[in-house]
Amino acid sequence: MKITDLNSEPDIGSNCLFLEIGPFKILVDSGVHPKKAGKAALPKLSHIADFSLDFVILTHCHLDHLGSLPLALRNQPQARVICSQASSMLVKRILRNSVTVMMRQRDETHNKELPLYTYNELDSIEAKLFPLPLQAPKTYRAKNDAITVTLYPAGHVAGAVGVLLEYKDKKHFITGDVLFHDQQTIKGAAFPRIPVDTLIMETTRGATPHHVDLTRESETERLLQCVRDTINNKGSILIAAFAFGRMQEILMMLHAAWKEKTLPACPIFCSGLGVDLAEHFDMIGRKTGTVRYRNYVMKDLRAQPLRGKFVDPGIDLQERGIYLLSSGMLVENTPAWRISANLIGHPNNTIAFVGYCDAATPGGRLLEAKPGDEFPYPHLDYTATIAAKIERFHMSGHADREELLNYVADVGPKTVYLTHGDPPARDWFAEVIPARVPGVKVVNPTPGVTVEV
Numbered sequence: 001m002k003i004t005d006l007n008s009e010p011d012i013g014s015n016c017l018f019l020e021i022g023p024f025k026i027l028v029d030s031g032v033h034p035k036k037a038g039k040a041a042l043p044k045l046s047h048i049a050d051f052s053l054d055f056v057i058l059t060h061c062h063l064d065h066l067g068s069l070p071l072a073l074r075n076q077p078q079a080r081v082i083c084s085q086a087s088s089m090l091v092k093r094i095l096r097n098s099v100t101v102m103m104r105q106r107d108e109t110h111n112k113e114l115p116l117y118t119y120n121e122l123d124s125i126e127a128k129l130f131p132l133p134l135q136a137p138k139t140y141r142a143k144n145d146a147i148t149v150t151l152y153p154a155g156h157v158a159g160a161v162g163v164l165l166e167y168k169d170k171k172h173f174i175t176g177d178v179l180f181h182d183q184q185t186i187k188g189a190a191f192p193r194i195p196v197d198t199l200i201m202e203t204t205r206g207a208t209p210h211h212v213d214l215t216r217e218s219e220t221e222r223l224l225q226c227v228r229d230t231i232n233n234k235g236s237i238l239i240a241a242f243a244f245g246r247m248q249e250i251l252m253m254l255h256a257a258w259k260e261k262t263l264p265a266c267p268i269f270c271s272g273l274g275v276d277l278a279e280h281f282d283m284i285g286r287k288t289g290t291v292r293y294r295n296y297v298m299k300d301l302r303a304q305p306l307r308g309k310f311v312d313p314g315i316d317l318q319e320r321g322i323y324l325l326s327s328g329m330l331v332e333n334t335p336a337w338r339i340s341a342n343l344i345g346h347p348n349n350t351i352a353f354v355g356y357c358d359a360a361t362p363g364g365r366l367l368e369a370k371p372g373d374e375f376p377y378p379h380l381d382y383t384a385t386i387a388a389k390i391e392r393f394h395m396s397g398h399a400d401r402e403e404l405l406n407y408v409a410d411v412g413p414k415t416v417y418l419t420h421g422d423p424p425a426r427d428w429f430a431e432v433i434p435a436r437v438p439g440v441k442v443v444n445p446t447p448g449v450t451v452e453v
């Protein structure tokens, strides 16, 4: 097999792998870089311009894996998109939101490259989706040859899969983004523990040591206590969460507390995409049985979409409550960022982060700041003095490095190919894997350079 990492940099960015297995040409994911805009956010798709793809495999619907799929397919009319049934129900809704965001960015930044694709293109993409049931091998015959694809649940987020490719006597496994632990909305990964030749593995948390005393359960309880303290203190709490996955997780968590009567009575506001996706989760749950979220969660909590709640920055919100809003990293001009400009200057309020926060985003900068520091909102012409409590809760959607190392040992690959991690995270795996599993070749790829394994 030949592998080319088409991500533009060795980081978490625009995930896209090009695989050549026998006569088959396969793309795995086609994302956009979360910190870049316009064409700079794209993977190196020009690399596949002269190839005819047999299919694209979509591991899941986070934008760093999905966001450039319409562009990858533009010159590949024959290529079908293999994904889980759950992902097939999310692709169009998430890409539609992505077009809306790009149009808004074009207005704000005058970047003429935006939007990278249009609403019109999305219908044709839906027609190309080819959902596969989980853990059921599917053999494709073409070019007088055959390759077998099997999707395995990867935890992480609704619809996420790991992918087993079997060609002749070789087995190659791609983890995608993976979490082995159960979450509120979905079960943990159920990956095959069989010998494989190649393991293509995510490395997100390679630079994060394992904390034995920090569990998902204890962090959940700490967040609920923080909600109670803030509301009892006559403040509001902003929980900044990604609209896809984490928001529904937090809703389920609040619902469990509501059932136990440990959630204080207060209004709960959610941002629009998260509310929409919650309804998709309900449908996916009913149709596939892979998602536990149901519509009664928002109904019981009387959670409501955030509408017309924006008042001038700096002015505290009249309606004290829980503001569960995206983006999780407080990216500029998102509902979470906008509401933070109201809460940040008042000591009774809390701003809580519950997921990965890149250091270069406003969320990352706020986590580094101290009480009393100034925090600018340039688009609003406002600079706050931080008085609200800033809290971080550790509820990663990614496996920790020890668990991934155990998985490498279990499947005993000849080659491990590292993806989806910043350089220190990849370096840790590159150093530790050969010590733990002797004889394994570790490839820490250079973007755009083809490696034969």
Ligand SMILES: [Zn+2]
Pocket (backbone or CB within 6 Å): 060, 062, 156, 157, 177
């Ligand atoms: Zn992901």
Ligand SMILES: [Zn+2]
Pocket (backbone or CB within 6 Å): 012, 062, 064, 065, 177, 420
């Ligand atoms: Zn990812």
